Amino acid sequence: MTTRSGVNIIPIHGKTPKIHETAFIAPGCTIIGDVEIGAGSSIWYNCVLRADVFTIRIGERTNVQDGSVLHCDPPRPGDEDGSPLVIGDDVLIGHMAMVHGCVIHDRGFVGLGAIAMNKAVIGSDAMLAAGAMLTEGKVMEPRTLWAGRPAKPMKELTDAAIAGMRMGVAHYAENAKHHAEAVHEALGKG
Template sequence: MSTTRPGVTIIPIHGKTPKIHDSAFVAPGCVIVGDVEIGADSSVWYNCVLRADVSRIVIGERSNIQDGSVVHCDPPRPGDPDGSPTVIGDDVLVGHMAMVHGCTIEDRGFVGLGAIAMNKARIGSDAMLAAGAMLTEGKVMEPRQLWAGRPAKFLKELNDAAIAGMRIGVAHYAQNARDHSSAIGAMGAGAVDGQA
C-alpha cells in the first residue's frame, strides 16, 4: 500500500491514513483524506477529492473515479450509529464530475457524468445511474436497472449490450490508467509537481 504519489495530496486525519494499493493509479491534482482505501488496479482521475474525515470510503478493484468527481461520507448520528460510509465495489465506473456521498455502489455499477448519489442510496450490480441524475437519500436501484432524472426514477431494465458496454468501459479505464501512470513516470516527479 502506497502513502505517497507524485502530485497527489494525501492527508492523514484522526489517526487514519489513506491506503492506496501499489497497482492503483491516482492522478496528479487529487486530494485523498483520511480513512480511504483504494483497491488493486483502480484509478482516481485528475482533480478528484476523496474525503473520509467523518467515516470511511472504500473502493474495490478495477474501479474508476473520473476527473473532477467528489466522494464523501457522513458520520454516525443519534439513531444512526453506523453513519453513511461510501462503499464502492469492483469494476465500478464513476463518470466525470459525479458526486458520490455516503452511498453504496455494488460491483459493476455505473454512475453517469455529473450524477449525484446521496446518503444510504444503493446502486445495484450492473445498474446505471444516468448522466445528470440525482439518486436521493435511501433510494435503492436493483441490479441491471437504469434510473434517470432529478430526482432519479426507474426508467428501464438494461439489456446485455448495455452491460457489455460498461464492461468495455472498465477495461478501457484500467488500461488507460496504466498508460497515464507510465506517462507521468516518464515526466518525472518534478515535472508533475510543477517544478520542471
C-alpha cells in the same frame, strides 16, 4: 501530508489513506483520512476523496473519473450506522460525479455529473444516468437504468448495455497504465 506524484495524501484523526500499489492516482487528487483503494483502481485528475468523518472503501479495477467528489457521513444519534461510502469492484464513476455516503455494488455505473446521496444503493450492473440525482435511501435494483432529478427507474438494461459498461471498465484499467507511465515521465518520479 505526503505527496505521491502530485497527489495530496492527508492523514487525519489517526487515519491514513491505504492505496494499493497497483492503483493509479492522478496528479491533482486529494485523498484524506480513512480511505482504502483496491488493486488496479484508478482515481483520475483533480478528484477529492474525503474520509475525515467516516470511511470510504473502493474495490478493485474501479475508476473515479476527473473532478469527482467522494465523501461520507458519520454515525450520530438516530443514525448509529452512519453513511460510509462503499464502492465495489469494476465500478465506473463518470466525470464530475458527487458520490456521498452510498453503496455502489460491483459493476455499478454513475454517469457524468450524477449525484448519489446518503444510504442510496446502486445495484450490480445498474446505471445512474448522466446528470441524475439518486436521493437519500433510494435503492436501484440490479440491471436497471435510473434517470432524472430525482432519479426514477426507466428500464431494465440489455445485455449489450451491460457489455458496454464492462468494456468501459477494461478501457479505464488499460488507460490508467498509460497515464501512470506518462505521469512518471512528466514528473520524473517512480
